[in-house]
Amino acid sequence: MNRSIRRSLYITSIFALVGAFCAIVWHGFTYAGAGSASVQRWIETATLLGTRNVVSSIYLGTRFLDSVLELLVFAVAVLGVRHFLDETAPGSTAEPPDPSSESHVVSAAARLMLPIVVLLGLYLAVHGHLSPGGGFSGGVVAASGLLMAAIAIGSAPVSRRLAPPTALERIEWSAMLLILALVVAPVAISLPPFSPLLPAGTVGRLASGGNVLPYNLLIAIKVFIGSWTVVQQFLRHRGGI
C-alpha cells in the first residue's frame, strides 16, 4: 500500500470517526440533567468551607488529593527538564548564550512592568478563594513576568537577583513538604487528614475559607519556581532546532 493511499485512508477514517461521533451527539445525546442537584451540593460545600469561589473549594478542599498528585507530576516534569537541559559537556569552552535585548526602551519598559506583573500574580494567588484565579494561574503569571524581564535584560542578572538555583530548589520542595504536612496534620488532633485546620471565617474577607489561602500561596510558590526553572533552562539552551 503506497504512501498516498495510506494517507487518504487515514484522513477518511478520521473524518468518518469524527462525523460518526458528531452525529451521535447531535441526535442521541441527552443531558442527564445533572443540573441543580449536584450544583446545590457544591454550593453547600463552598459555604461550609467559607470561600466565595466554588471551584477553589473543590480542588483545594474536597478533592485536594488530585491537586497534590498533580503538583507532584509537575515537580517531576520540572526535574526532568532541569536534568536533561542542564548538561554542558565537561571541558568545553563554549558558555551558554545569554540573549538580551539591546534596546534601552525594551529593557526600561520590562524593568517597569516586572513588579506590576509579579504583584498581579501575587494578587491572583492570594485572592484565589474570593475571585477566579488561584495558586496555579498566580504562579504562572508571576513566572511569565520574570520571563519578560529575562528576555529584556538577560537571564543571568534576573536569576542573580532572584536566588541561587539550589536555594530555589530547596524552597520549592519545602513548599511541597509543607503542603503534605498541612494535609497530614489533622491526624494529630484526631481528625481525618485533608480536613481544614483554619476556620471558615466570614465569607468575602481575606482571612476566610479554611486552608484554601495557605494552600493557594504554597501552590503559587511551587508553580512559580517550577515554571521559572523550566523557562530559564530553555533560555540558556542554545536553541537552534
Added chain:
Amino acid sequence: MTNALVLLLPVVAGIALLQRRRLYAVIGMAVFSLLLAAVYLLAAAPDVAITEAAIGAALVTFIYVLALRKTGRLVVAASEVPGLIQREGDGISGLEWVILQRLAHAVGMDLVIRFVPHEEVGPMVLRGEADIAAGGLVASDIDQGVLVVPYPLPTARFRITGPASPGEQHAEPAGPPTGYFADLVDAVRSDEPVAVTLDLARFLALTRYDLSAYTVERMEGDLNYALLVSFGRVDLHAQLAELIDELDSTGRMERLIRRFVE
C-alpha cells in the same frame, strides 16, 4: 456569539497545524489558545480561562519560540594555521578569516572564534558547541555528522617523521604534538622527534625552519581544504557555499590565496 467563536476554533487549529514553517504553526497555536480562553470565559468558567490564557497562550508559546530560535552568534572552532587563520597581535588574519567575516556580515550575526587544539575542532562541531569548524581542515577528515563546504584551495598531506635515533621504531604519525600548531613549530625548531601528518598550509609554514633532520614524504591524493558546518545550521551551509562560489567566480578567491598563502 459564543457559538460563533466556538465554531471558529477548529478552523484556527487546522490553519495553524497546516503551516510549513514551525514558527508560524506555534504562533497559530498561540492565537488558538487565546481564542480558547475567550470561549472558556464566555462559557462561565473564569478560573479555567485565566489559567488557559496564562499557560497556553503565554508559557507554552514562549517555550516553543525559545526552542526554535537561533542565537545571534556564529561560533567558530578553529585551530591556528598560519596563512589560513591565525592570531596577529590583537587581531586575527588569514584567508579563512576573511571568508568567515564576509559570511557573518551576510547573515547579520556576530563572529566568535575559539582557538582550540586540532583534535577538538571536529568534536566541538559534532556536539553542537560550534557552528563552523575552520583551520586548515581537509575535506575528508571528518565527514559524518557535519556539512562540508570545500573551497578551491588544493592541498596535500605530508608526513613528517624523525629524527630517528637508532633502534627507535617509527611512530605512527598522528597530528601536531599537543594539537596546537605553535607547539609543533617549537618542537621542530629545537629538533625534537615528531611524527605528524600535516596539510599543505601548515607544511609551508614549517618549511621556514630547518627540516633537514626529518623525513618528509608526500602522501597520495589531491584533496581540498574545507570548512565544516554543524548539521543544525543548514541555512549557514547554503549561504557559505554560495559565498564561496561568488568569491571564486569573481576572481577574489585567487587574489586572497595569493595574498595569504603564497
Added chain:
Amino acid sequence: MNGSIGIIVAISLFGVGTLGLILRRDLVIKLLALGLVNTSAILCLLSLDSQATSAPPLLVPAYTQQMIDPLPQALVLSAIVINFAILALALVFVMRIVEQYHTLDPQRVEHEVEEERR
C-alpha cells in the same frame, strides 16, 4: 455556549489534532498536535453541562441564573497545568533528539536508530 456544539467542536478538534499527529512529518508540529488533543479533551469536559445561560461558579449575589456545575472546572485546572509540564518535557526530549540525530524527521530518526542497533 450550547453544550452540544461544545462537544462537537471538541470532537472535531480531537480529529484535527490526530490528523496533524499522523500526517505532519515534523516532530515539533506533532507535539503541538498532541497538545491540541489534550485541549480538546478539556473542552469536552467543560462543555458537558453548559447551557447558554449559566452563571459562573462564584457565590456572589449579583448572579441570578442557575450556577454552572463547578466540578469539571476543578478537574480541568489540574489538566491544563499537567498539559504544560508534559509538553515542556517532551520538547526537551525533541531537542535532545535534534542534538543527537540532527534531524526533525521521525522516519530518519527511526532509520538511524535501526542502524545503530545493528
